[in-house]
Amino acid sequence: MSGLNLSHVTKEFGAFKAVNDVSLSVPDGTFVCLLGPSGCGKTTLMRMVAGLDLPTEGSITLGGEDITRVPTHKRNLGMVFQSLALFPHLTVGENIAYALRIRGVSRSDQKKRVDELLSMIHLPGFADRSVNKLSGGQRQRIAIARALAISPKLFLLDEPLSALDAKLREAMQVELRQLQQRLGITTIVVTHDQREAMTMADTVVVMNGGEIRQAAAPVDIYRHPADSFVADFIGSTNLIPFTADATGQASICGSTVRGLPLGTLKSGTISVRPEDVQVVAPAESSLNGTVTFVRDLGGSVETFIEAGGEQIVAVSAPRSRPDVAVGESVGLRFDPETSVVLAK
Amino acid sequence: MRREAPQRLADYGPLFFPAGMLIVFFVIPFATMIAVSFFERQQGGFYEPAFVLDNYGRFLSLFFGKVLGFSLFLAMAVAAACVAIGVPFTYLLSSASRRVQVWWLVALLSILSLSEVMIGFAWSTLLSRTAGITNLFVMLGLMDGPQALTPSFGAVMTAMTYQALPYTVLVLYPALVRLDPTLTEAARTLGASPLKAFFSVVVPALRNTILATSIMVFIFALGSYLLPQLLGRPQQWTLSVLITDQAIYQSNMPFAAAMAVFLVLVSLSLVGLALYVGRQREAA
Numbered sequence: 001m002s003g004l005n006l007s008h009v010t011k012e013f014g015a016f017k018a019v020n021d022v023s024l025s026v027p028d029g030t031f032v033c034l035l036g037p038s039g040c041g042k043t044t045l046m047r048m049v050a051g052l053d054l055p056t057e058g059s060i061t062l063g064g065e066d067i068t069r070v071p072t073h074k075r076n077l078g079m080v081f082q083s084l085a086l087f088p089h090l091t092v093g094e095n096i097a098y099a100l101r102i103r104g105v106s107r108s109d110q111k112k113r114v115d116e117l118l119s120m121i122h123l124p125g126f127a128d129r130s131v132n133k134l135s136g137g138q139r140q141r142i143a144i145a146r147a148l149a150i151s152p153k154l155f156l157l158d159e160p161l162s163a164l165d166a167k168l169r170e171a172m173q174v175e176l177r178q179l180q181q182r183l184g185i186t187t188i189v190v191t192h193d194q195r196e197a198m199t200m201a202d203t204v205v206v207m208n209g210g211e212i213r214q215a216a217a218p219v220d221i222y223r224h225p226a227d228s229f230v231a232d233f234i235g236s237t238n239l240i241p242f243t244a245d246a247t248g249q250a251s252i253c254g255s256t257v258r259g260l261p262l263g264t265l266k267s268g269t270i271s272v273r274p275e276d277v278q279v280v281a282p283a284e285s286s287l288n289g290t291v292t293f294v295r296d297l298g299g300s301v302e303t304f305i306e307a308g309g310e311q312i313v314a315v316s317a318p319r320s321r322p323d324v325a326v327g328e329s330v331g332l333r334f335d336p337e338t339s340v341v342l343a344k
Numbered sequence: 345m346r347r348e349a350p351q352r353l354a355d356y357g358p359l360f361f362p363a364g365m366l367i368v369f370f371v372i373p374f375a376t377m378i379a380v381s382f383f384e385r386q387q388g389g390f391y392e393p394a395f396v397l398d399n400y401g402r403f404l405s406l407f408f409g410k411v412l413g414f415s416l417f418l419a420m421a422v423a424a425a426c427v428a429i430g431v432p433f434t435y436l437l438s439s440a441s442r443r444v445q446v447w448w449l450v451a452l453l454s455i456l457s458l459s460e461v462m463i464g465f466a467w468s469t470l471l472s473r474t475a476g477i478t479n480l481f482v483m484l485g486l487m488d489g490p491q492a493l494t495p496s497f498g499a500v501m502t503a504m505t506y507q508a509l510p511y512t513v514l515v516l517y518p519a520l521v522r523l524d525p526t527l528t529e530a531a532r533t534l535g536a537s538p539l540k541a542f543f544s545v546v547v548p549a550l551r552n553t554i555l556a557t558s559i560m561v562f563i564f565a566l567g568s569y570l571l572p573q574l575l576g577r578p579q580q581w582t583l584s585v586l587i588t589d590q591a592i593y594q595s596n597m598p599f600a601a602a603m604a605v606f607l608v609l610v611s612l613s614l615v616g617l618a619l620y621v622g623r624q625r626e627a628a
Contacts, residue, residue, distance in 0.1 A: 052529055072532040073540075085530035089548040099534035102544075146534070156533075 093127030253308025285331030
C-alpha cells in the first residue's frame with residue numbers, strides 16, 4: 001500500500017497512554033492536519049512518524065515499507081519544529097543546505113538547490129545572511145525550505161505557525177497550502193488551531209485523549225461531527241441535551257421540536273451551529289427563551305438566549321440581525337437539515 | 345528594562361568596594377612582584393631595590409624555554425582532555441532525568457572539596473606498584489606483575505584532568521541545559537546520525553562556551569605545581585614548580601618574580617590570541 005499508514009499505534013510514557021491504538025491512512029499527496037487540545041497526543045503521534053519517539057505497539061509504513069524502527073536520519077523526511085530549530089551558527093544558505101551537505105551533495109549543486117528554494121519561499125538573495133537577524137515570518141520560511149531541501153516523501157510540521165502574529169499566520173496558512181499543492185507532497189501538520197486546520201487540510205484528524213475522534217474532510221467535520229467533542233472543538237456550537245418522547249419527536253428544554261432525525265435514540269445531544277439558530281417571534285416557535293445578552297461585533301451579532309436552563313447562542317449577519325433587546329422573549333427555530341443529532 | 349549609564353560619581357558607589365579589594369589584594373601585590381622582578385639579588389636570600397634585567401636575562405636559556413614550553417603544552421593538553429571528556433559528558437548529563445543530573449552534580453562538587461594534596465596522594469597510591477590498580481589487573485589476569493605507573497606524564501595528566509573536570513562540567517552545564525534540544529532533533533530529521541548531529545550542531549553552536557571553558561581550564565592548569573611534583577619526573581615539572589623552588593628553597597625572590605611575570609604575560613597573550621581567533625571566525 002502506498003502512502004503513510006499507521007496501524008494500531010500506541011505510545012505509553014510509564015502508565016500514561018499518550019497515544020492509544022491509533023490507525024490512520026494518509027494517501028500520497030494529501031494534506032492532513034492533526035488537530036486537538038494540548039496533551040491530546042497529536043505531537044507524540046507526529047514524533048513517532050518522524051522516528052523521534054518509538055511506538056510502544058503498532059506499526060508505521062511509508063510507501064509500503066515498514067519504518068516503525070527505522071532511525072530518524074534514515075527516513076528521508078522533512079520536519080519543521082515549533083521552535084523552528086534553525087541552527088544559530090550557520091547562515092541561511094548553510095541551514096537550508098544542511099541535509100544536502102550531510103548527504104555529500106557537491107557544493108555547486110548545494111548552491112543551486114539553495115537558490116531554487118530561496119526563490120520558492122520568496123527570499124532570493126538571503127543565502128549569506130545570519131539566521132539570527134531575520135523576522136519571525138522569514139525564519140518560518142527558512143525552516144520550511146530547509147525541511148524541503150531533499151524533496152522528502154513526507155513533510156511534517158509541528159505547530160509551525162504558532163509563533164507568528166495572527167495576520168502573518170493566516171497569510172502563511174494559505175501560502176503553505178499552495179506550496180503543498182504545487183509540490184504534491186504528503187504533508188502532516190500538528191495544530192491546536194481549528195481555523196488553521198480548516199484552511200489547509202484535505203483531511204482533518206481530530207484527536208482527544210490519545211485517540212482519533214474523527215478523521216474527515218474539513219467541511220464534513222464541521223457539518224457532520226461524529227460526537228459532541230468534535231462538534232464543540234471545531235467551530236463553536238450549541239450542544240443541547242434532548243430526550244425522545246413517545247411519538248419519536250425531540251423534547252428540548254421542555255418544549256417539543258418537530259422534525260429532527262432522532263432515529264432510535266432515546267436521549268442525546270443536538271448540535272446546532274450558532275449561525276443555524278433562527279431567532280423568531282415567540283408565537284412562531286414551540287421553543288421559547290429569554291435574551292440575556294447581545295454582543296455586536298460589527299461583522300456579526302451574537303444573541304445569547306436562555307431557554308429551559310440551557311444557554312443558546314445565535315449568530316447573524318448585521319443586516320439580518322433580530323431586532324431584540326435583553327430581557328425580551330423570543331422563539332427559536334432549528335432547521336432539521338443543519339442540526340446534528342449525537343448519541344452523547 | 346533599560347539601564348542608564350552611571351551619570352554621577354555616586355552612581356559608581358557599588359563598585360568602590362570590589363574595586364578597592366581588587367587593588368589591595370591583586371593590583372598592589374602584582375605590582376610589587378613586577379617591581380621585585382627587576383631587583384637585584386643579594387647573597388643570603390635578600391634583595392635590594394634596583395633596576396636590572398638580569399632576572400629576565402637568565403630566563404632566556406634553553407632549560408627555562410623547555411620548562412615554559414612543557415608547562416604550556418601540559419596546560420593545553422589538560423584543557424583539551426577536559427573539553428573532550430566534559431562536552432560529551434555534560435551533553436548526555438543535560439538530557440538525563442533531573443534526579444540523575446542532581447546526583448552527578450553533587451558528586452562533581454564533592455571533588456571540588458578535595459584539596460590538591462589529597463588528590464595528588466590518592467592518585468600516587470592508586471598508580472603505585474604496591475597498592476595500585478595494576479594489582480587489580482594482575483588479579484584479573486590482564487598483567488603479569490604489578491607496575492608503578494607513577495611518576496610519569498600520564499599520571500600527571502590523569503590527576504590534573506581529574507582535578508579540572510568538575511570545573512569544566514560546571515561551566516559547560518548551564519549552556520548545555522539552555523541549548524534547544526530540538527536542534528539535535530532537527531539535525532536528525534535532516535539526515536544526520538546522532539553522532540554527526542552532535543559534532544555538526546551541538547559543538548559548533550556551543551563554540552564560544554567551549555572556547556571560554558578551554559581558556560579557563562588552561563589557566564587553571566598552568567598554575568598547578570603540586571601534582572606535577574608529586575606524580576611527575578623532574579622533566580615533567582612545570583614552571584610553577586620552578587617558581588616555587590626559586591622563591592622558597594633558593595630564596596631567589598627576584599628571579600621567581602620574573603618567571604611569574606613572564607608566565608602571566610605569556611598566558612595572557614595566548615588567551616588574547618584565542619579570543620582574537622574566535623572572533624575572526626565568528627565574523628567570517
